[in-house]
Amino acid sequence: MAAVPHSSEYPVIRPRRLRRTAALRRLVAETRVHPSDLVLPVFVKEGLHEPVEIATMPGVYQHTVDSVRKLAVEAARAGLGGLMPFGVPAVRDAVGSAATDPDGILNRTTRAIREEIGDDLVVIPDLCLDEFTDHGHCGVLRADGSVDNDATLDRYAEMGLALAESGADLLGASGMMDGQVGFVRSALDEAGHTDTGVLAYAAKYASAFYGPFREAVESQLQGDRRTYQQDTANATEALLEIDLDIEQGADIVMVKPALPYLDVVRAAAERSPVPVAAYHISGEYAQLVAAAERGWIDRDAAILESLTSIKRAGAKIIATYTALEAAALLR
Numbered sequence: 001m002a003a004v005p006h007s008s009e010y011p012v013i014r015p016r017r018l019r020r021t022a023a024l025r026r027l028v029a030e031t032r033v034h035p036s037d038l039v040l041p042v043f044v045k046e047g048l049h050e051p052v053e054i055a056t057m058p059g060v061y062q063h064t065v066d067s068v069r070k071l072a073v074e075a076a077r078a079g080l081g082g083l084m085p086f087g088v089p090a091v092r093d094a095v096g097s098a099a100t101d102p103d104g105i106l107n108r109t110t111r112a113i114r115e116e117i118g119d120d121l122v123v124i125p126d127l128c129l130d131e132f133t134d135h136g137h138c139g140v141l142r143a144d145g146s147v148d149n150d151a152t153l154d155r156y157a158e159m160g161l162a163l164a165e166s167g168a169d170l171l172g173a174s175g176m177m178d179g180q181v182g183f184v185r186s187a188l189d190e191a192g193h194t195d196t197g198v199l200a201y202a203a204k205y206a207s208a209f210y211g212p213f214r215e216a217v218e219s220q221l222q223g224d225r226r227t228y229q230q231d232t233a234n235a236t237e238a239l240l241e242i243d244l245d246i247e248q249g250a251d252i253v254m255v256k257p258a259l260p261y262l263d264v265v266r267a268a269a270e271r272s273p274v275p276v277a278a279y280h281i282s283g284e285y286a287q288l289v290a291a292a293e294r295g296w297i298d299r300d301a302a303i304l305e306s307l308t309s310i311k312r313a314g315a316k317i318i319a320t321y322t323a324l325e326a327a328a329l330l331r
């Protein structure tokens with residue numbers, strides 16, 4: 001049996017030494033969040049005259065095209081990495097016509113942001129039909145109500161071209177249709193948009209935490225997205241999704257949601273030769289804000305801990321509604 005060390009010389013190794021002062025802790029910090037890692041999702045509603053706060057996401061607004069211009073300038077000044085615009089159209093139909101209309105809300109928003117901030121921020125509009133369809137699904141439906149994968153790809157290609165024309169840097173392909181990245185990539189290339197990239201929502205789970213987002217975009221969804229988004233139970237399947245998206249030309253792969261899926265973020269980071277992003281989604285934001293409003297947790301500390309944890313798991317890029325607030329805290 002090993003000799004029990006004499007109490008005056010034990011323990012020899014004392015990890016607490018490096019935690020003693022803030023300066024020591026800062027020196028040995030393995031992970032740092034920088035404002036340029038952060039992407040701010042923004043909602044823009046057609047026909048709105050004043051920004052309207054989203055009830056389920058206090059501090060987050062449905063914007064007008066004008067107010068989003070100001071927000072874009074603020075985001076650029078804060079040194080954020082980018083903006084992810086989502087459109088809330090005035091009119092919805094079965095195929096999501098407003099998504100491909102060059103004068104549709106998302107295309108107008110993308111042009112307005114680009115006009116306002118030039119190349120100072122990366123602009124990543126959402127490439128998906130759910131905000132634009134009257135049934136709320138991410139694709140077009142067959143007569144039996146199921147989502148038609150391949151017919152949806154044609155719509156994504158059209159939408160991707162319209163967004164590329166409007167000045168998107170990257171397209172946030174979030175619909176979880178099989179083959180969407182390759183299909184959109186080849187449509188872009190054929191049209192000469194070889195410099196427009198694809199940020200693939202590679203591993204996107206069917207999550208209860210999207211609830212507040214559906215309110216933010218006034219989604220009409222009945223039912224759920226379980227036939228196309230991944231099952232929470234599966235991590236290995238995410239590796240297949242990530243590999244497929246990289247093979248099909250994804251420039252960045254994203255895992256979503258973030259905190260409940262940090263194992264998947266870690267697996268993606270170990271596997272992916274392209275940058276990995278994670279989306280700290282609406283329900284993650286809502287939980288944090290609700291608890292902080294009740295005084296049950298410290299808002300600032302909880303934001304920084306959440307973002308640091310997502311980076312520590314391996315995400316280079318974080319989409320988060322806290323981006324501006326976090327950037328101010330990090331300054």
Ligand code: PBG
Pocket residue numbers: 126128129130131138174175209210211212213214225280281282283
């Ligand atoms: C699909 C899309 C969704 C989110 C981002 N893109 C909704 C969904 O899949 O139901 C959710 C983001 C969030 O909850 O913050 N267009």
